[in-house]
Amino acid sequence: MANELPQVATIAGVDSDGSAGAQADLHSFFMRGTYGTLILTAAVAGNSYGIHDSQVMPLSFIDSQFKAVGEDLKIRAAKTGMLADAAVIKNVAANLQKYDFGPLVLDPVISTKHGNMLLETEAFETLKTVLIPMADVITPNFYEAEHLTGMKLRDKDAIIKAAEAIHDMGAKNVMLKGRHDSATQTEVSDYVLLDSGKRFWLTGPYYDTERKNGTGDTLSAVITAELGKGTDLEDAIRLAKHFVDTAIAHEIPVGHKFGPINHWANPLVQPKTDPQA
Template structure:
């Protein structure tokens, strides 16, 4: 009983299906683990943007976590959209209460279309309460800037930000470079708990169909950790998987289109020593 790898996403929904809990569960299924979910917020959302959202009562967040802990053998979990400081704190309390395995923190702050998904006053709560619990944190460049208070304009600053995030408590760090200016390559910086570091590089693809990339990477990473991959292996698999979902595109929606979650991992991701 309960031997099949089971994982958990704690996040908001995306009615358009491309991000949030929906992207997480699609990714988990594609990576051959059983996905469960604690819904923190519900959005009215499509590829054009976020029209509205409503946060769940903290009592319901508590009850969802208790329900899962009572029945499932969760081997790894991730967080995504957490809405505001009250919900972040509620999630933190549940992560302290239950053992859901290694924790991937995707510090979701802004949707692809620019809508805020985390209240400004909650950033401090993420920094002070959630990051110290993180086995790995996966910010993009704007999120890393918000969490560290740094301006990240080049690779050297990405390295500094990685060490700053480790000092805030996250054991392992991957800073996603998709927002950087390099027109040809997307470079991610990885800093591991043992102090080793490396870069992951993939060709940049000219497309607007990148909705849900952060959710998908963190969900794939969570799935691979649940299957027993090392942190370095799991991060490399997640990068290759996301690159594949962008390369093997599907045509859905009129704005920032979703990824192709049944794509195979790309073989064009390279690893370089930092």
């Protein structure tokens, strides 16, 4: 039967060195036993030293990709990554209303893990007002949460208030990723606020390594893959946290400086088909 295999989508840019963006998403989809598809929004010329050039896809081409995937495949969950500018964000939002891609996991690519802004003001405001209210799950990093809320997250109480503020923006479920850029820390604590009212902290070890490219992409992609298979959201979030920690802990020698995480450190999940699809 057509489309029995769980299929998921990433709506994101590609990194030429394969360490982050859609490549990290597709690695994660594969390792979690789902069939990954891609709606390409941008292409980045980058390597372990940094980003050197980028190209945003034409809106008409993004439309064509949504049409091609939406009219043939059964996407059971989707996630966003790099959306480049306000026009792309509006286009993606319109297409997600047109095609049923299942639950939406929003990885708000607003700033780097070190706090550097990646979106211009208009795009940032568009993401807040247009896309966040559509998100079933949002996974901002520490600095992205600060930018979204205008708050300084100096302690756990502030992090809790920031998660509540993001939830009030319309995102149903929030996973606010803890800060992990200090060599003096030993743990990283993420805060989860579920639409059901359940709240909890997820704490894992801090790894002092420069090989962390693609951590945010991978976390949101694993959640997406699990939702596509019908996994309970809390279980999907807990599994994603463990998956990323394991991938960071087992370094791979790729690139000279800021390298990728190791998806292969996690066991491969064999895909299963659903006879009811």
